[in-house]
Amino acid sequence: MTYSSFAVTQDGPIARITLNRPDKRNSMTPEFWAELPDAVGKLSDEGQTRVLILEAEGPVFTAGMDISVFTNPNALATDTSSHREAFMTAALALQDSFTAFETARFPVIASIQGPCVGGGVDMICACDLRFGTQDAWLRIEETNIGMFADVGTLQRLPKLIPDGVARELAYTGENLTPERAEKLGLYNAVLDDADSLREYVDRIASTIASKAPLTISGTKRSFLYARDHSVADSLQHAMTLQAALWTTEDIGEAMTARAEKRAGHFTPLTPVKRMGRS
Numbered sequence: 199m200t201y202s203s204f205a206v207t208q209d210g211p212i213a214r215i216t217l218n219r220p221d222k223r224n225s226m227t228p229e230f231w232a233e234l235p236d237a238v239g240k241l242s243d244e245g246q247t248r249v250l251i252l253e254a255e256g257p258v259f260t261a262g263m264d265i266s267v268f269t270n271p272n273a274l275a276t277d278t279s280s281h282r283e284a285f286m287t288a289a290l291a292l293q294d295s296f297t298a299f300e301t302a303r304f305p306v307i308a309s310i311q312g313p314c315v316g317g318g319v320d321m322i323c324a325c326d327l328r329f330g331t332q333d334a335w336l337r338i339e340e341t342n343i344g345m346f347a348d349v350g351t352l353q354r355l356p357k358l359i360p361d362g363v364a365r366e367l368a369y370t371g372e373n374l375t376p377e378r379a380e381k382l383g384l385y386n387a388v389l390d391d392a393d394s395l396r397e398y399v400d401r402i403a404s405t406i407a408s409k410a411p412l413t414i415s416g417t418k419r420s421f422l423y424a425r426d427h428s429v430a431d432s433l434q435h436a437m438t439l440q441a442a443l444w445t446t447e448d449i450g451e452a453m454t455a456r457a458e459k460r461a462g463h464f465t466p467l468t469p470v471k472r473m474g475r476s
Contacts, residue, residue, distance in 0.1 A: 199237070203230040206237050211248035211407040212400075213241050220256025225264035226317050231291065235298035242302040245467035248407040248414065250302065251399060252325060253309040262316025262339055292349050296324040300422055303415045303467055305406055309399040310334040310385075311392040320347060323354035326418065327402070330376045330385045331395050341371035357425055359384050410448040410464040416440070 199206070203226065207214045215237060217224035241247045254260060299306045305326040312331065314322060316339035322328050340347040347368065356364040359382040367374055379385040389395040406414060416439050424432035448464050455462035 199240075201229075201233045201237060203227055203233060204237070206241070208246070211246065211411075212251065212403050213247040213249075214251045214253060217252075217254035217260055220254070220258070222264070223258040223261035224254045224256065225261045227264045227266060230264075231295045235295045238298040238302050238306075239472075242298075242304065243470040243472060245303075245469040247304050248409075248411050249304050249403045250299075250306045251309055251403055252299075252306060252321075253396070253399075254311065256312070257333075258312045259310045259314040259334060260316075260318035260321070261313075262318050289348060296321050296350050299324040299326075303418075304411075305414065305418055307399055307403060309395055311395055313337070315339045316347075317349060319355070320349040320351045323350055323358060326421075328379075328385050329387050329389065329395060329399050329402075330379065331389055331391055332376055334376045334379075334385075334388070336367075336374040336379060336384075338368050338371060341368060355384075408461060410445070410452060410462065411467045412443050412445055412448060412465055415467065416443045 203217065203219055203224075205214075205216045205218050207216070215234075219225065238250070241250060299321075306324075308322040308325040308328045310322060310328060310330040312333055314330075314334060314336050316337070319336050319338055322336075338347050338351055340351075346352065352364075352368060355367075358364075363382060366372075374384075376385060376388045380388045387398065389398050419439060420432070420436050423435045427435070445465055448462075451462050451464060
């Protein structure tokens with residue numbers, strides 16, 4: 199399927215979503231917000247993908263929300279209670295666009311070359327892993343244009359870095375350098391340039407894709423549940439999930455493949471058939 203703001207490609211178990219509007223600094227158009235969860239959802243449902251790489255073309259990873267959103271009076275009308283209710287409903291849909299990365303059955307890796315601004319920060323915070331180049335600085339831009347970030351940054355970023363630092367960035371609207379992002383643990387690694395970044399991320403993705411899909415899916419579900427629940431609840435959830443996903447064949451195959459120094463052949467994810475989705 200063709201999308202207006204990005205391209206979707208598949209290389210075996212590794213899928214890519216590539217933001218491909220470099221002349222517009224990969225800004226997020228109104229269409230982007232509907233297309234992204236559709237693309238991620240289809241990849242997840244099809245069951246072939248074991249890891250997804252989120253990347254971009256050009257010197258800027260993303261400039262965030264496209265200016266067309268802010269110049270559309272119908273989209274921003276809040277002069278009546280009915281308008282405000284519609285505004286809130288639309289905003290919740292924007293949040294769901296990035297939550298699609300969390301609910302996908304595979305890990306999502308953000309490969310960030312160049313600056314990542316505004317909605318881009320919301321987006322990468324919903325990914326599992328983040329890698330950047332030496333010029334991949336971040337900025338919570340909403341603060342600088344008279345609003346507060348409302349699509350995930352304020353909710354997810356304090357789970358990824360110290361709360362005080364997240365507040366500093368949100369209150370000041372200043373840049374977070376790649377070096378500091380790595381020291382804080384937001385970036386898993388910082389690479390010299392776009393070529394080095396792609397090579398490094400591809401290696402990480404290939405390693406993840408070589409593991410049993412059910413194992414990786416269960417691990418991701420456990421991480422996500424534990425983030426928002428107590429240790430006791432998360433342990434109970436982990437046991438229930440383990441009992442559901444335990445696969446003796448995959449365990450035996452993993453051990454045999456390691457002993458024989460070959461790639462494992464594991465149980466694939468079963469495709470999901472959803473009502474209304476082609």
